[in-house]
Amino acid sequence: MTAPAVRTRRTSPAREALLGYSLLVPAFVVLGVFAYYPLYRLVHYALYRPNRFATREVYVGPSNISDVLGGDEFLDGLWITVKYVLYTVPTGLVLGLLLALAAHRHLRGIKVYQAIFSSTVATSVAVAAIVFFGLVNPEIGKFGDVEFISLARAESALRGVALTSIWQNIGLTFVIVLAGLQAVPDAVIEAARVDGFGPVRRLFRVTLPLISPTLLFLVVILLIFGFQAFAPMELLTNGGPARSTETLVFKIFRRQGPAQISEGAVMALGLFGLTFLVTLLQLTLLNRRVHYGD
Amino acid sequence: MAGVTFQGVTKRFGETTAVDALDLEIFDREFLVLLGPSGCGKSTALRMIAGLDEPTEGTIRIGDEVVNGVDPRDRDIAMVFQSYALYPHMTVFKNIEAPLVTRPMSVDGGPPRKLTKEERQVRVKEAAATLGLEPYLDRKPGALSGGQRQRVALARAIVRRPRVFLMDEPLSNLDAKLRTQTRVELVDLWRRLETTFVYVTHDQVEAMTMATRVAIIAEGRLQQVGRPQDVYEHPANLFVARFIGSPPMNTFDAVVRPGDGGLVAKVGGALVPLPADAGAVVDQEVVVGARPEHLEVHPDGQLDGIVRTVEVLGHELHVICEVAGHLLIVRQPSDRPAPTVGASVRLRPDPAHLHLFDAATGERLG
Numbered sequence: 001m002t003a004p005a006v007r008t009r010r011t012s013p014a015r016e017a018l019l020g021y022s023l024l025v026p027a028f029v030v031l032g033v034f035a036y037y038p039l040y041r042l043v044h045y046a047l048y049r050p051n052r053f054a055t056r057e058v059y060v061g062p063s064n065i066s067d068v069l070g071g072d073e074f075l076d077g078l079w080i081t082v083k084y085v086l087y088t089v090p091t092g093l094v095l096g097l098l099l100a101l102a103a104h105r106h107l108r109g110i111k112v113y114q115a116i117f118s119s120t121v122a123t124s125v126a127v128a129a130i131v132f133f134g135l136v137n138p139e140i141g142k143f144g145d146v147e148f149i150s151l152a153r154a155e156s157a158l159r160g161v162a163l164t165s166i167w168q169n170i171g172l173t174f175v176i177v178l179a180g181l182q183a184v185p186d187a188v189i190e191a192a193r194v195d196g197f198g199p200v201r202r203l204f205r206v207t208l209p210l211i212s213p214t215l216l217f218l219v220v221i222l223l224i225f226g227f228q229a230f231a232p233m234e235l236l237t238n239g240g241p242a243r244s245t246e247t248l249v250f251k252i253f254r255r256q257g258p259a260q261i262s263e264g265a266v267m268a269l270g271l272f273g274l275t276f277l278v279t280l281l282q283l284t285l286l287n288r289r290v291h292y293g294d
Numbered sequence: 295m296a297g298v299t300f301q302g303v304t305k306r307f308g309e310t311t312a313v314d315a316l317d318l319e320i321f322d323r324e325f326l327v328l329l330g331p332s333g334c335g336k337s338t339a340l341r342m343i344a345g346l347d348e349p350t351e352g353t354i355r356i357g358d359e360v361v362n363g364v365d366p367r368d369r370d371i372a373m374v375f376q377s378y379a380l381y382p383h384m385t386v387f388k389n390i391e392a393p394l395v396t397r398p399m400s401v402d403g404g405p406p407r408k409l410t411k412e413e414r415q416v417r418v419k420e421a422a423a424t425l426g427l428e429p430y431l432d433r434k435p436g437a438l439s440g441g442q443r444q445r446v447a448l449a450r451a452i453v454r455r456p457r458v459f460l461m462d463e464p465l466s467n468l469d470a471k472l473r474t475q476t477r478v479e480l481v482d483l484w485r486r487l488e489t490t491f492v493y494v495t496h497d498q499v500e501a502m503t504m505a506t507r508v509a510i511i512a513e514g515r516l517q518q519v520g521r522p523q524d525v526y527e528h529p530a531n532l533f534v535a536r537f538i539g540s541p542p543m544n545t546f547d548a549v550v551r552p553g554d555g556g557l558v559a560k561v562g563g564a565l566v567p568l569p570a571d572a573g574a575v576v577d578q579e580v581v582v583g584a585r586p587e588h589l590e591v592h593p594d595g596q597l598d599g600i601v602r603t604v605e606v607l608g609h610e611l612h613v614i615c616e617v618a619g620h621l622l623i624v625r626q627p628s629d630r631p632a633p634t635v636g637a638s639v640r641l642r643p644d645p646a647h648l649h650l651f652d653a654a655t656g657e658r659l660g
Contacts, residue, residue: 205381
């Protein structure tokens with residue numbers, strides 16, 4: 001008796017490839033419409049400038065890019081953005097970390113505090129801005145006369161705005177650091193206690209190195225948030241006083257008219273490049289010092 | 295070097311009592327094993343010696359010093375955790391060095407002081423050599439096997455020459471072969487270090503093979519302390535009798551009756567003669583215990599049974615018989631013929647090795 005013929009359906013490599021690509025189509029469509037096409041338009045805007053009567057576009061090319069990126073407006077916006085990042089990222093990170101360390105305990109009712117600390121995650125920028133407007137507004141604010149964060153002075157307005165962002169992002173930082181802390185095995189901390197590490201040494205020699213991947217992630221996220229900050233300025237100061245809170249994204253947003261859109265597009269490309277570079281730099285530099293477990 | 299004393303120690307976590315009025319003296323330089331099923335409170339007892347948990351009541355002494363409220367770092371103990379709890383971001387060298395970095399220590403009998411870098415290096419190398427870890431000093435724990443990690447944990451414990459070693463199920467993450475080997479090495483280490491070892495396990499084989507004395511704990515209470523052989527031969531109660539020994543002791547309900555020339559236990563319809571020192575009274579309800587090696591298949595046996603299974607282990611056989619609704623295990627040498635499954639057999643307990651327990655309290659009689 002012969003064995004019954006086994007019918008197998010062999011898929012040819014070509015068929016497999018076809019299947020693969022067809023499964024990718026939805027992703028490509030979404031990315032194409034919302035990412036690649038806008039990027040193409042951005043580059044187009046950056047290279048062409050409409051003529052005075054907006055009747056046709058003139059190729060202005062790389063000279064436009066170098067003019068804008070080297071211009072005062074861009075550099076000014078960049079400097080304000082960098083200051084804003086310096087105000088928000090380190091403070092936000094440290095505060096979120098401290099809160100998470102304080103709330104990472106086996107105490108009765110600690111969940112209530114954990115919920116309170118993380119609540120700002122669910123708060124919209126608009127709500128946060130209104131809350132802080134009520135606090136730091138020069139006329140009605142409870143802390144309106146505190147010069148260090150006064151929105152009325154060009155020297156301090158950015159710090160006032162930064163305070164809003166710090167407050168708003170603290171919930172996110174708190175939640176993520178807390179999750180990182182909870183992933184550290186209790187036994188390792190106990191081993192450190194038996195080994196004679198005091199609380200400070202335990203924090204810096206054991207806990208922080210063990211949650212360093214979480215911290216790296218947060219630094220990257222917070223930096224990107226910082227570089228892209230727009231809403232708090234729009235809502236709190238509208239860029240003022242004396243344009244002292246005009247970050248790059250704010251300046252880009254303001255350049256929508258036909259005469260300015262090309263300049264705005266170049267600025268956007270510049271910001272894109274910067275964010276990209278900073279993130280890349282961070283990942284390579286910090287990766288050497290970050291411990292990812294085994 | 296020092297012993298450890300528990301005096302009326304109770305530990306409660308909210309409503310649950312993990313350790314209940316524990317009185318136990320652990321002698322200087324002994325290898326004491328805290329043995330019990332999981333959740334019995336043995337790890338809590340160990341953690342209280344370490345200072346990782348504080349007793350709710352009672353006092354704990356290390357040597358002559360009461361250590362209640364003393365920080366773990368000031369107790370002069372070292373602990374090996376079940377998960378090893380190595381610092382994953384540090385090299386093996388740094389891991390072993392960790393207990394030496396901050397703690398002042400006495401050098402050559404002098405007053406305690408912090409060790410210099412060179413002194414630390416010497417000690418780390420010494421500990422690493424003891425455990426065969428020299429080739430791995432620059433690696434991180436992630437690049438080591440389970441057995442090697444376990445050695446690093448041991449090295450980190452011995453490097454600081456503590457008064458007491460505490461070990462919380464240190465072998466449970468190793469495979470069977472490595473476990474047997476490490477058992478031998480641990481006992482060897484204990485002999486060389488001449489220090490007190492307190493070792494927690496749920497594995498009675500580890501307890502029997504390594505301990506100088508075993509403390510058996512169940513539901514937070516100490517059941518019995520003694521040399522492994524004594525505990526095996528004279529279990530203090532039914533729990534210990536059933537917990538120690540593999541396969542476990544056979545037990546069956548019986549009533550004590552007067553017989554020819556002594557007392558007998560009436561098991562179902564059978565009469566089993568009891569040893570003279572059984573310590574039971576007539577009509578007392580008891581539980582009779584017989585270890586598998588103290589039962590034999592014999593034509594003159596008192597107990598009628600049916601063979602259910604025969605397990606062949608190579609050096610011996612386990613004949614599992616059903617007697618009056620109970621399954622009894624008979625251990626016999628493999629050179630004796632194995633009974634066929636399903637056959638009716640008679641079992642004879644060795645009267646000299648019967649154990650008798652009070653049916654109501656479970657306590658040993660006689």
